[in-house]
Amino acid sequence: MRAFACVIALLFGCLQGNAGAVTMIGVYRCADWVDPQKHELAKTWLYGYVSGIDEVLYSDFEVMKIPVRDVLTRLKSTTEFDAWVDGYCKANPMRDLADGGVAYMKQLAAQPD
Numbered sequence: 431m432r433a434f435a436c437v438i439a440l441l442f443g444c445l446q447g448n449a450g451a452v453t454m455i456g457v458y459r460c461a462d463w464v465d466p467q468k469h470e471l472a473k474t475w476l477y478g479y480v481s482g483i484d485e486v487l488y489s490d491f492e493v494m495k496i497p498v499r500d501v502l503t504r505l506k507s508t509t510e511f512d513a514w515v516d517g518y519c520k521a522n523p524m525r526d527l528a529d530g531g532v533a534y535m536k537q538l539a540a541q542p543d
Contacts, residue, residue, distance in 0.1 A: 458527040460519030472527055476515065477508070480531045504538045 458472040465472075484502045505511055511534065518530040 459523070460525050460527055460530060461523045463515060463519040463527055463530075464523065473512070476527050476531050479528055480535055483531070483535055501535055501538050504541055 458468070458475050462468040462472040463476070480502065484500060488500045514534055514537075515527075515530050518533065519525075519527070522530070
């Protein structure tokens with residue numbers, strides 16, 4: 431478990447540390463999440479983004495024979511996720527929505543088994 435947590439922390443640290451160097455298509459900001467006219471599109475984008483991160487983590491580590499689990503299996507409901515992102519975006523309206531997604535994934539990954 432400790433090795434898994436270290437690998438996840440390193441990977442997410444790399445994702446955060448290189449955020450300025452990574453090109454993303456159709457990036458939304460937290461301000462879009464709280465905008466009623468843009469919320470559904472921003473939510474769809476974020477669900478796809480965190481699902482993509484989870485898929486890459488799970489499939490790549492499985493190929494490398496590193497024991498890792500599907501982080502999103504710890505998500506109790508999309509309602510819980512939405513509420514967490516609501517709070518994050520209200521506190522950080524100028525941040526990219528991707529930053530909130532990564533922060534939540536880190537929080538899920540840090541939960542004990």
